[in-house]
Amino acid sequence: MDEWIEKINNTCDIETLENIRIELLGKKGILTNEFLKLKNIPKEEKKEFAKKLNIQKHLITTALDEQKTFLEKELLKQKLKNEKIDVTKFNNSLQCGALHPVASTMDTVITYFQNLNFSVEEGPLVEDDFHNFEALNLPKYHPARDMQDTFYNKDYTLLRTHTSPVQIRTMLKQKPPIRMIAPGTVFRRDFDLTHTPMFNQIEGLVVDSADKISFANLKHTLVEFLEYMFGDINIRFRPSFFPFTEPSAEVDISCVFCKSKGCRVCSHTGWLEVLGCGIVDENVFKSIGYDNVSGYAFGLGIERFAMLKHNIGDLRSLFESDLRLLGQFR
Numbered sequence: 001m002d003e004w005i006e007k008i009n010n011t012c013d014i015e016t017l018e019n020i021r022i023e024l025l026g027k028k029g030i031l032t033n034e035f036l037k038l039k040n041i042p043k044e045e046k047k048e049f050a051k052k053l054n055i056q057k058h059l060i061t062t063a064l065d066e067q068k069t070f071l072e073k074e075l076l077k078q079k080l081k082n083e084k085i086d087v088t089k090f091n092n093s094l095q096c097g098a099l100h101p102v103a104s105t106m107d108t109v110i111t112y113f114q115n116l117n118f119s120v121e122e123g124p125l126v127e128d129d130f131h132n133f134e135a136l137n138l139p140k141y142h143p144a145r146d147m148q149d150t151f152y153n154k155d156y157t158l159l160r161t162h163t164s165p166v167q168i169r170t171m172l173k174q175k176p177p178i179r180m181i182a183p184g185t186v187f188r189r190d191f192d193l194t195h196t197p198m199f200n201q202i203e204g205l206v207v208d209s210a211d212k213i214s215f216a217n218l219k220h221t222l223v224e225f226l227e228y229m230f231g232d233i234n235i236r237f238r239p240s241f242f243p244f245t246e247p248s249a250e251v252d253i254s255c256v257f258c259k260s261k262g263c264r265v266c267s268h269t270g271w272l273e274v275l276g277c278g279i280v281d282e283n284v285f286k287s288i289g290y291d292n293v294s295g296y297a298f299g300l301g302i303e304r305f306a307m308l309k310h311n312i313g314d315l316r317s318l319f320e321s322d323l324r325l326l327g328q329f330r
């Protein structure tokens with residue numbers, strides 16, 4: 001019997017082990033045959049013989065089970081070793097994504113003003129007439145409302161036409177001094193080569209006690225900001241009109257495409273308009289119950305900034321999700 005046990009322990013594969021099991025314990029197996037002999041054995045010897053056989057059977061089955069478990073474990077070990085995946089192998093065909101130029105320009109502007117301690121405020125995309133127009137010194141039937149072709153809803157709400165309503169919401173929510181920007185999406189009924197019905201703006205507002213905020217403060221902040229964004233450029237403030245500021249100005253920078261020589265983008269003027277700004281109109285403060293304060297405000301279009309910063313000639317390409325274009329901003 002010891003020979004068999006040794007044979008079992010030396011078996012190297014499961015199939016051979018199974019053959020040994022059949023040879024010993026199968027229907028015609030050696031041990032099975034021994035058990036059959038039991039019925040011909042005299043009574044007195046039977047008990048002793050049966051006991052011996054059962055012990056042998058127990059030893060054999062235990063050895064078979066143990067060797068089987070051992071071989072199965074070895075097999076698994078071998079398998080794990082051979083089928084190992086090298087997770088450190090990097091597939092170079094995978095391409096890395098990048099922020100969309102509009103998103104990255106938005107981030108740059110937000111971070112710039114956050115570093116100057118401006119808070120970042122938000123407002124709803126679906127606005128009411130009061131916040132979008134009325135409180136900003138744009139009363140009903142005022143012709144200046146025509147400057148912004150509006151998407152109206154049936155319930156007298158509208159898709160906000162600019163981020164300026166966030167000025168009103170912030171002033172109603174907190175007391176001066178206020179130093180805030182409001183980034184976000186705005187909507188206008190406008191669609192041509194240079195306009196899309198949805199675009200993004202950043203609004204800026206600074207409010208402090210009366211006479212504390214002057215046009216010089218506004219001018220300094222914007223000149224520093226535009227030089228940070230575009231580097232070595234010329235900047236000019238041109239008198240303009242916005243209902244919510246008085247005096248108002250539009251700011252132009254020297255054309256970044258042709259270096260002021262004159263090209264299609266700047267309509268051969270050498271200048272590009274980049275934002276609107278001004279000293280907050282007294283009527284705006286009045287409409288929300290502010291007294292004895294002064295402030296400046298400005299508003300800019302992010303898509304326009306992204307185009308100028310990255311030399312993109314066509315506004316529509318910002319909305320086409322063409323990977324050939326986007327891949328260039330990785």
Ligand code: DAH
Binds near residue numbers: 244275300
């Ligand atoms: N809301 C204006 C627009 O959408 C932009 C603007 C101009 C915002 C002047 C201002 C401002 O705060 O002072 O065209």
